[in-house]
Amino acid sequence: MPFRLRRLLQNRWLIGAICGYFLLPSVALGAWPAPRTIDEDRLADAGLRIIDAEHATLVTDFASSPEVEVLPQLIDLALPHWQRRFRVKDKKVEDWRLRVYLIKDEAKFRALGLWPNQSQEFLHGLSLGYEVWLRQQPTDYYQRHLLLHEATHSFMSTLLGSCGPGWYMEGMAELCGTHAWDPRSRELRLGVMPKSREAAPHWGRVALIRKAIDEGRALSIDAVMKIDNRVVLPSESYAWVWALSAFLDRHPAYRDRFRQAPGWVLSENFNRRFRAMYARDRTQLDQEWRLFIESLDYGHDLAREAIDFNPGQPPAAGGSQRLTIQSNRGWQSTGVAVTAGQPVRISAKGRYIIAHDPSGAPWPCEPNGVTLDYHAGRPLGELLATVDAGDGAFTDWRPIGLAADYTPPATGTLYLRVNDAPNALADNEGSLEVRVKAAKQNDQ
Incomplete structure (x- = not known):
């Protein structure tokens, strides 16, 4: 091992708790050593198997099963996703290959010299250049998640030369590890928003964020960016870096800028460049982040929840503003400054579809909502109002229904929406007509 790399390995370990990995923040391209030599006969005598794919070799003491046999092939299927995301050309990955150790009996791997020489103990997984170690996980989904998480570290460290600062390094590994796999069609998708808890058993990131919010421990974007993986991280920290990466990667207003970040991973000014990139709309970014984490759910539809910020104008004296609110979108600007x-005074009318029952029959709705179901403690489909300013922007709302007076808690632009979960907007149909005017004294 070159002296320069050996010193780096000795002095710059980064420790992570969920995956228990040890990885360098920056290693010169090409500096990682090739995987250690293996003696196939000795492995076979010890009860270990070798499973090869084009870009990965799996060494394991697990019994043969479809779930195990497919693991190295997932690296082949993930490679084009990583290339697109991190902007790595085909020529650079032609000879790229990963060695994966899937471990049930640790002693066998230690006896064969297949244990990481420099590491301390790791809880679940470890990435060192072209080698990855994985312990057995409770579900097949989470075993794949851990593989893709650690392999993302390996891809970035060996082909980009760094994984960037801790929050980005772990956020990208969590984002790429969150996947959908169809064994019948052999389709693998990375960076998905899991549709349900059942679709991602043992993953648990949504529940961790919800618990933190319920306990008053919401993190700002700046607080997430301070998560430092040079110390042991609790599970919740991995949930936060996933949430920020998923939010930025899937939001139509922020994703193109976020996807430029792989080009900065070698820069000491990564975080400064990140902040500068979002400086012009940072207030809106922070507001939408707070809305996202406070309403986070499986299947969260960020495209429909995304807010089209449109500053309002005061209504003409004695006049009113008429507008249309779509039932399948989140908060929408009225164009009215308050x-x-x-x-x-806000009044509304119209009929729209707010949901469908299991047979597919639609649930018609008017601005008062329907009491067949509730969301956030209010009737589903009820018209709601908020303002885009103050501490409660988009999270502190008031029910309006067919008509009500709304007293803004802050000066800003009035926004409206129908009451529905962020994972249930897609099947809504139709719109409602709204009128906004200054409230008369006798209307109050």
Whole structure:
């Protein structure tokens, strides 16, 4: 091992708790040593098997099963995804190959010299250049997640030369590890938003964020960016870096900028460049982040929840503003500027589809909502109002229904939506007509 790399390995370990990995923040391209030599006969005598794919070799003491046999092939299927995301050309990956150790009996691997020389103990998985170690996980989904998480570290460290700062390094591994796999069609998708808890058993990131929110421990974007994987991280930290990466990667207003970040992983100014990139709309970014984490759910539809910020104008004296609110979108600007403490009268009419029952029959709805189901403690489909300013922007809302006075808690632009979960907007149909005017004294 070159002296320069040996010193780096000795002095710059990064430790992570969920995956228990040890990985360098920056190693010169080409500096990682090739995987250690293996003696196939000795492995076979010890009860270990070798399973090869084009870009990965799996060494394991697991019994043969479809779930195990497919693991090295998942690396082949993930490679084009990583190439596109991290902007790595075909020529650079032609000879790229990963060695994966899937471990049930640790002693066998130690006896054969297949244990990482420099590491301390790791809880679940470990990535060192072209080698990855994985312990047995409770579900097939989470075994694949762990493989893709650690392999993302390996791809970035060997082909980009770094994984960037801790939050980005772990966020990208969590993002790429969160996948959908169809064994029949052999289709693998990375960076998905799991549709349900059952679709991602033992993953648990959504539940960890929900628990933190319920306990008043919401993290700002800046707080997530301070997560430092040079110390042992709790499970919740992995949930936060996943949430930020997923939010930025899937939001239509922020994703193109976020996807430029792989080009900065070697820069000491990564975080400074990140902040500068979002400086012009940072207030809106922070508001939408807070909305995202407070309403986070499986299948969260960020495309429909995305807010089209449109500053309002004060209504003409004695006049009113008429507008249409779509039932299949999140918060929508009314184009009406409001003043803190000065009420406006909001009235609405129309019929729209807010859901479908299991047979496919639609649930018609009017602005008062339906009591067949509730969301956030209010009737499903009810018209809601908020303002885009103050601490409660988009999270502190008031029910309107068919008509009500709304007293803004802050000066800003009035926004409206129908009450529905962020994973249930896609099957809504239709719109409602809304009128906004200054409230008269006798209307209050």
